[in-house]
Amino acid sequence: MSDDAHADRGYRILVASVPVFIVTYFLLAGFQPLFGFGSGAEKYLLYHWYVFTYVPSHEEVTYDAFVIERAGKPIAPVPLTDSDDLLFDEWRNRPYYTERIRRLGDAIVRQSERVESDRAAIEHHVTHGPITYEVREIRYDPIRKFFAGDILSARTVATFETH
Amino acid sequence: MDIRKFVQWVNSKTINYPQAIEEYARDTRAVERAMSVVPYLFFFLLFTAFSATAQWFSRPPFSSALFDPRITIFWAGYVSFDTAVHIACGLFLVGSCMGSLFFNRRWARALAFFGLFQYHAFMSSFGAPEHNLLVFVYPLLFCIFLPDIWRKKETTQLERKKFLVGFIGIQVYIGLIYSLAGLSKLVRGTQALVHGTANFLAPDAFALHIANWLPSTGGDSLFGPFIVAHPYVGWPLFLGMLYFQFFTLVAVFRPALHWMWGVFLISFYILNYFTMNIFYVDTFFLIAALFLNSPFEKGFTWRERCGAMPLIGLLFRRTR
Numbered sequence: 001m002s003d004d005a006h007a008d009r010g011y012r013i014l015v016a017s018v019p020v021f022i023v024t025y026f027l028l029a030g031f032q033p034l035f036g037f038g039s040g041a042e043k044y045l046l047y048h049w050y051v052f053t054y055v056p057s058h059e060e061v062t063y064d065a066f067v068i069e070r071a072g073k074p075i076a077p078v079p080l081t082d083s084d085d086l087l088f089d090e091w092r093n094r095p096y097y098t099e100r101i102r103r104l105g106d107a108i109v110r111q112s113e114r115v116e117s118d119r120a121a122i123e124h125h126v127t128h129g130p131i132t133y134e135v136r137e138i139r140y141d142p143i144r145k146f147f148a149g150d151i152l153s154a155r156t157v158a159t160f161e162t163h
Numbered sequence: 164m165d166i167r168k169f170v171q172w173v174n175s176k177t178i179n180y181p182q183a184i185e186e187y188a189r190d191t192r193a194v195e196r197a198m199s200v201v202p203y204l205f206f207f208l209l210f211t212a213f214s215a216t217a218q219w220f221s222r223p224p225f226s227s228a229l230f231d232p233r234i235t236i237f238w239a240g241y242v243s244f245d246t247a248v249h250i251a252c253g254l255f256l257v258g259s260c261m262g263s264l265f266f267n268r269r270w271a272r273a274l275a276f277f278g279l280f281q282y283h284a285f286m287s288s289f290g291a292p293e294h295n296l297l298v299f300v301y302p303l304l305f306c307i308f309l310p311d312i313w314r315k316k317e318t319t320q321l322e323r324k325k326f327l328v329g330f331i332g333i334q335v336y337i338g339l340i341y342s343l344a345g346l347s348k349l350v351r352g353t354q355a356l357v358h359g360t361a362n363f364l365a366p367d368a369f370a371l372h373i374a375n376w377l378p379s380t381g382g383d384s385l386f387g388p389f390i391v392a393h394p395y396v397g398w399p400l401f402l403g404m405l406y407f408q409f410f411t412l413v414a415v416f417r418p419a420l421h422w423m424w425g426v427f428l429i430s431f432y433i434l435n436y437f438t439m440n441i442f443y444v445d446t447f448f449l450i451a452a453l454f455l456n457s458p459f460e461k462g463f464t465w466r467e468r469c470g471a472m473p474l475i476g477l478l479f480r481r482t483r
Contacts (some may be wrong), residue, residue: 007321014328015181018335021212022412025336030343036352042285042292044233049340050347054369054376056360059207096229096290098379124229143367146374 058141060150063105065122068159069132080133085126097122105135108158123162132161174366180331180416180433188323197330198313201306205262205275208299212259215282216252223248225289233387235284247285255282262303267313276303302333302449318472327458330416334453338415341428345409363405369397373438382440383385390438397438404431410473418459419471425454 029046042048065080081097104118139152187193218224227244258278263270283300286293307328312318320358352363361371373387390397407427414420428450435441463471470479 011321011324011328014325015184018180018328021332022335022339025339026343044235044287044292045297047292047294047340048347049294049344050351051234051344052372052376053347053351055355055361055365056371058371078460089385093316095380107250111309142371142374143391146378146388158407 023034027068051120056142056145060140060142061104062138062140063108063157064134064138065101065104065135067131067133069161071129071131077134081124085128085131086149097125101135105157109137125158126162130162132159135157176367182476183418183459184324185320185481186333187327188320192449193458194318194323194326196456197327200452200456200458201309202263202266204302204306205266205301207257207452208275208279208303209259211296211445212278212282214253216256218247219252224286229289231290232288233284236281238290239285239288241454252284253286254278267311269307269309269311272303273307273308276300276307277482279303298337298446299447301336301471305329305332305336307318309377332439332460333414334415334457337449337453338412341408341411342413343374344407345407345411348405349409366398367394369401369438370394374398376439376451380440384436384438384440387439387465395476400434407431413434413473417471418457419463421454421460422458422463423468423472425450425457428454479480 007119017123025046029048031049032049033050042050066072066077067080067083067085068084069076080101100122101117104115104122106112107114134156135158136154138149139155139156141152144150173215198479230239230244230247232247233240236247236251238250242250255278260276261271262275262278279296279299283293283296286296306329308323310322312322312357315322331450355362357366362368365371370393372390373384374391377384377387390400408431411424411428414424429447433441435443466479469477472479
């Protein structure tokens, strides 16, 4: 094969690599979670950028954790993420904890095996002494809650004591 | 409607990619513009590396409590957390310095990529993916494969073509991630529409997003409360955002849209900040360099730009 033909072949491979990259990235990163296969979680370096795909409804369900006892003494319930009991590095941790608590509540309601691992992930960051906390299911209209802080209903789905 | 004519019309708006590369490679101005963009990617990387390092040594964004090293920085498991911070920041700084000083040499671009790759892995080891820096990881990987034509007085047509294909590869990656973001909203939204639940076509979709998001982050925004109170103001913004996001990959292959999409993508981040308090600024530079300053921009007329817009362009076809 002459040098020119070799170079031309290399160039054609380079040109073809662009559509090949598009299809490969889509199949590896995007296709599975979008169409219900796989875990849906973003794979490291193959992020699918599926953000804000879910439009909240006027009746949302979320979960929050409230500290109700410190060192065996009852206290007025305080959200775990607003308390001094969690190790907060920076504001970036807040969504992390919020999501962890939401996952824990979801696992409790679904009676999933994930409960213990999700619990451990949260309690790993509790810095001060033993606490007792409730996980509550909260139903709310985002717009009403945004302006007036109203919620539709709340119920305790589990109570845990840190080790 | 004659399907064949319609397909011909769509094709006329989209560049025939390999053939267009041949033409653009003969255009010295286009090639020089593409060549001028690349060094600035490395200059910006250097700025980012210094900012990141300064942050780690003044207000660390994370502590060791959440640290769970990714496989690509397995070495961090064998050293103390402080040492890992020093190594990750050091690699990022040295790599981006070399990339900035010697962007015209492949080894320096490879070193810059490696530094960023390691730092990105480090920042992705705290329980959540690091999206901000990832938008630079793939572009820098593609930069390694660009031919070193900056150092040559004379370049061949083949070298120029290879350079432009590499450049398009970077644009394609950026286009792909926005289109994936748009596609997911459309697919999930359509599923919700079929099931009769809240979906992207609802006039208050954007207001609900804001009302649900802002309190969960503990943040506030300048225009968020206004849009929550007046959902119809947010509706066209939300649908417009969906349109532009979804068609970004198409826009990459339509040079007449590069400038317009650059303006949109930057506006999108400004809107995000003022409504949802999402501060995502690093991508600004990449968008400006690749789309506002696109080498494939030929001074198109407004009619050509609007006519090239997916779907909306049909309106301009009929008014001719």
